[in-house]
Amino acid sequence: MNVTTPTGVSDLVAASLDRLGRNPEYLLQHLIEVQRHCSYVPDEAVESLATALDVTRTQVRAAVRFYAFLHETPRGSFDILLSDNVTDRMLGNGRLLALLCDRLGVRPGVPRADGRVTVGLTSCTGMCDQAPALLVNGIAVTQLDPARMDRIADLVEEGTPVAHWPGDFFRVDDNVRHPGLLLRNRATDASGLRTVLAMGPDAALAELERSGLRGRGGAGFTTALKWKTCREAVGDERFVVCNADEGEPGTFKDRVLLTSYADLVCEGMTLCARVIGAKQGFLYLRGEYLYLREHLESVLSRRRLDGLLGPDILGEPGFDFDISIHLGAGAYICGEESALLESLEGKRGVTRKRPPFPVTSGYQGRPTVVNNVETFLAATRIVQWGGEWFRGEGTAKSPGSKILSVSGDCRYPGVYEYPFGTKVHRVLSDCGAEHTQAVQISGAAGATLAPAEFDRFIAYEDLPTAGSFMVFDRSRDMLDMVRNFAAFFAHESCGFCTPCRVGSALLRNLVEKVAASQGSEHDLNELRHIGAVMRKGSYCGLGQTASNHILNTLDKFPQAWRRHLRSADYTPSFDLDAALSEARALTGRSDAGAHLEEEA
């Protein structure tokens, strides 16, 4: 039931404040709570949170406007968002959206007049291996088909609370298809932690150094060096942050790690805490994985009972460490570590200036290690089994394995783990991909590979990847992928710097112009020009990589663009007839004479 009365809202805010406290850092967590109960953030909540947390009301409002899952006006009691990654589109999410809207009598994004329901689209929800998928009131529903949409429409009309919807709607499979070095073994007996206590932090760090482990988030910074720098940095307090804001379109392997390997991830965070001397850790969980929160909380509680978290871990006096879960609220940029830290502090997720780096000035300006979920998992096993064990796989520059999220046109979408150095061919043949036209590696910000490149290999020195691996067969129009990614970046740009804020919108508009068969060679040159400006001029990695898919496809798949061109040279972007629509509306004319004649 929606809370809408002012007293209801103030009770809700009061309860949230009692539970989480009055640190301004918890602003976003309070807002998520309010949103969940009210379907939006009412003005009363803005005012009372501003007062209670001693922040300005504009800071509260600015956060609401920044995060896609927070709203200033009411949504429906059932807030349904279909995942809109290109892989969802390839499986027909557009038809399912139309079907659901039709059944419920709503337009996308507009709440129904009776306040019952909203249906809209959202960025990739991390379910590409069991897509199409949606979120209902934040909870993931997978394997959508017309029958399931029909049933959902019925449940909404009946007013059946989401908690009482059929359980199999919410089934999320791991789909581990090819386990390797890390996924093969799920056993957790805290040996990593015991080892670090026995050998001491210096020896653990040396083992990590021997392993050559590099960050699995994509950038590939040496983990041992990160931990060492943080440990040596000046500060009265240190923090460990696990980046579980898995937002790159087409990636979902962290979802699996957090589901079935959560203890090993927590253990990795805990031994990092031991090494750097941190007392507090945060697991920043993307809002799309809200359904995992309860499971993760229970893992943390069990670990506290087992003496693996909390005071005097494993009986070691003074080894105190705990982890709290912070939720994201629909912002891709928060996967970037400094934006994630801003978000952890309750603010808009805008990237910070670097230097200083988080290892010296992170959460609350204190030394902080931010690592990916997979990195913490690997660290646990390295401390347990040794750096040499890890180095036994992979290449000299990229030791160990990489966990991939494979989706798109293949028979067996799911999670695959390979030694670094594995060729793209091998992944394609294992996942049952046929007639492959292209592979998009490392997500929307990654590289588009043509068949001639399928003997390249996955490694930091050749094809670095955070894990997303999307397959496109020959039946696909690559411009559909470009349209999806261009819209994605325009939606996800944080807006801080000029090239990304404006450039991503310009790119989206030009791509749509070409797709609407209104483009010319001139527009393709413009796309290259804007793409290059964004690459060189943008403030952070988002803007610097946001045009990759356009530049890559222009180079490697020119026909995908050319066949949409209207004329070879130049087509104006100014549409005179559309510009007259305002005059028509003002004068109330709709006769033929008020329209331009379509050119012959």
Place this chain on the structure above:
Amino acid sequence: MNVVHSFQLDGREIPFTPGQTIMDAALAARAYIPHLCHNPELPPHGSCRVCVVAVKGRHVSACTAPAVDGMEVDNGSEEVQGLRRAILQMLFVEGNHVCPACEKSGACQLQAVAYWVGMLTPHFTHFYPRRQLDASHPDLVIDFNRCILCELCVRASRDLDGKRVFAISGRGQDSHLVIDSRSGKLGDSAFAATDRAAHVCPVGAILPKNRAYAAPIGQRLYDREPISVVGDVAAHERGV
């Protein structure tokens, strides 16, 4: 004995003290690197990207990049100027900048920097956003059509005035300046004409009332000499 540190800016030797950015050192040496969101009285921001320079083929913002001994900084090549031109063209199409009808014309930093980098057309397709004008304050007016999101007013109000009158809300193309008052109007906020934040806007977004044509066209800040000689709007507003 003091070690002398220096780098090359388009072949000119610029001394610096460790900890200074390229921009700090250039400003101290009176060498001009175009910029909009930078103001030496406030911590560097790095958002407008107009001060982009090339160092060993890498592009960095001069206002945030630390100066390094012996580095060669490209501030004037056609490649760098072309990049800045495109960034300025982006700013021009994103808002509604109608120079001939703007009372700030001639004393506008956006316009002056655009001239300096040789930007003669807006080039990209205009967004024509629908934005408001807020004249609710007795002494000041704010025209959101001209805001370039440099956050100078946000930072000046917070860091120099201790007030937090402004903030940036939204994200991406929805990013916009907001005012901290219950109604969201400037007139209901704590903003005052004496605030430093009232005198740092590089464009015609925040303007004093009743002073529009006090300086006639032809005698305005950048009418006689280019911005590389005249300097920032904020530097001239100080003490006004």
